[in-house]
Amino acid sequence: MNIDIASEGFAAVGSAPRLQIVALLVRAGPQGLATGEIQQKSGIAASTLVHHLKSLADGRVITQAKKGRSMVSVANFDHLHALAAFLLEECCVDAGRGNDDE
Numbered sequence: 001m002n003i004d005i006a007s008e009g010f011a012a013v014g015s016a017p018r019l020q021i022v023a024l025l026v027r028a029g030p031q032g033l034a035t036g037e038i039q040q041k042s043g044i045a046a047s048t049l050v051h052h053l054k055s056l057a058d059g060r061v062i063t064q065a066k067k068g069r070s071m072v073s074v075a076n077f078d079h080l081h082a083l084a085a086f087l088l089e090e091c092c093v094d095a096g097r098g099n100d101d102e
Contacts (some may be wrong), residue, residue, distance in 0.1 A: 001082045001083070001086045005060070006086045007064055007084060008058070008059045008060065009060055009061055009079060009083045010059075010061045010083065011059060012055050012058065012060075012061045013056070013059070013061055014045070015052075017042070017044055018052050018055060018056055020042055020044075021038060021042060021044070021049075021052055021053065021056060021062075021073075022056065022061060022062070022075060022080075023095055024038060024041055024042060025038075025073055025074060025075040026063055026075045026076075026077075026080070028052020030068070030074060030076070030077075031072075031074070032071060032072045032073050032074030032075070033072065034067075034070040034071065034072050034073075035049065035050070035070065035071045035072075035073065036070070037052065038053070038073065050100050053071075053073055056073075057073075060079045061075070061076055061080065061083075062074060062075055063076050063080060075101055
């Protein structure tokens, strides 16, 4: 994953309501939740929720699909794993090298 894609993903979850939505969708698993269910569980106003869902989809953090008359959102688990891996891929590589400024 390159830094631009990672930045988009992290920006997408960069607010408390969006992080709350992602947590709800992660807990829901691969079947996801309809927009009305997300609204009911989160208490986020419907008009605001649609805006948050669009931002999350644009950041590739969730996917959305129409099922009947409902829009169902699902956590994009592969992308979420890739974002976590991006943060941790170089974990501790500089540990123990000492301070070169001294």
